[in-house]
Amino acid sequence: MFSLEFARVWHNVFASQLIYLIDGIEQGLCIDPQxxxxxxxxxxxxxxxxxxEDIRRLPEFADLIDKHAxxxxxxGELVALHGAGEHERARALCDGEFAVASQAVAGALDVLSERLSGLGRNLSPFQCAAPAERPSVWNDSLLIGIPVIDRQHKEIAGIVDQMLANRKLEINEEKAVDLLTELSAILGxxxxxxxxxxxxxxxxxEVFEAHCREHTRVLGDLVDLNLAVAAGQHQPIEQYAERLERWFIEEVVLHDLDIGRALAAVR
Ligand SMILES: [Fe+2]
Ligand SMILES: [Fe+2]
Incomplete structure (x- = not known):
């Protein structure tokens, strides 16, 4: 598996939000050009x-920094043009230089990933930052433009944040049980x-069915964890929290954006 896949997903989500903005699917999106x-x-x-630090010194990493910047x-230019009502120029930029630059970031991530594989390093999104410094799971680039869904996603992300901030909690401690109960309610x-x-x-x-199957799978995973709690099993909540974070980002990027697109198409 591509070791920096999570980074690609983050990048693609961010880029698609801007494309949405230019495509006119802007409800719920509030992107500041700065x-x-x-x-x-x-x-x-x-x-x-x-x-x-040793990875930051790799030439492949320096190249990623340049392309990402x-x-x-x-x-920033794209959002500013859009805000100024320069729609034709924004469209041309979006389809031209911006698309090329976005591809270049994805390409640089591929190259870095290959180098890291060669070095036997498989970075995860969780390995790098200390828990206290972790950014929130939520990021406005995950907005899909449907307020009710965006609000629920933020609530889910808030619970994932709390689990990750308390990753050593045993699943049957009171705080963990409260978090799992809250999560069951909001996910349902x-x-x-x-x-x-x-x-x-x-x-x-088939898209509808695949999406529903994924929902069922996630609920099943949560039911299994609740059964483990009921059976008095001891395990920290961290593995589940990490799985949930990975799922949450994929849910939004791979599945929920389809709903945003479909709604925009009928508007
Ligand atoms: Fe979903
Ligand atoms: Fe969702």
Whole structure:
């Protein structure tokens, strides 16, 4: 598996949010050109700042820094053009230089990943930052533009943050049980909301079914954990929290953005 896949996902989410903005799917999106233009403010940038020094010294990493900074320079320009009502210029930039710069970041991540594999280093999004310095799981680049879903996603991310901040909690300690209860409630509500919306939108049946299967799988994972709690098993919550974080980002990027797109198409 591609060792920096998580970084690619972060980058793709950020880039697609800007494409959405230019495509006119902007409800719920609030992107400041200065923030978009700042390469240290996105999730990938935050992670890059936290990787170990020996990796930061690799030429492949320096190349990623350059390409990432160039990409954000263009992202800032894109948001500013859009804000100024210069839609044609924004579209041309989005389809031209911005798309090329975005691909270049993805390419630099591939090259770095290959180098890291050669060195036997497989960085995870969790290895680099100390828990206290971890950025929140939530990031506005995860907005899909449907307020009710975005609100629920933020709530889910808040619970994941708390689990990761208390990663050594045993699953049957009171605080962990409270978090798991809260998570069950919000996930149930959230999946109902999404499935209800998908039934009313022009989403291909196989996409709808795959998305629902993923929801069922996540609920099943949570049920298994609750059964482990009930059986008095001892284990820290961290493995589940890390799985949940990975799922959450994939859920939004690989599945929920389809709902945003489908809604935009019928508007
Ligand atoms: Fe979903
Ligand atoms: Fe979702």
């Amino acid at each position: 923030i978009a233009g700042d390469h240290s403010r996105c999730r990938l940038g935050g992670w890059m700042a936290s990787v170990p 160039r990409f954000h320079g263009l992202a 509500k959230h999946f109902d909301t999404e499935e209800h919306m998908m039934r009313r939108l022009p989403i291909p049946q």
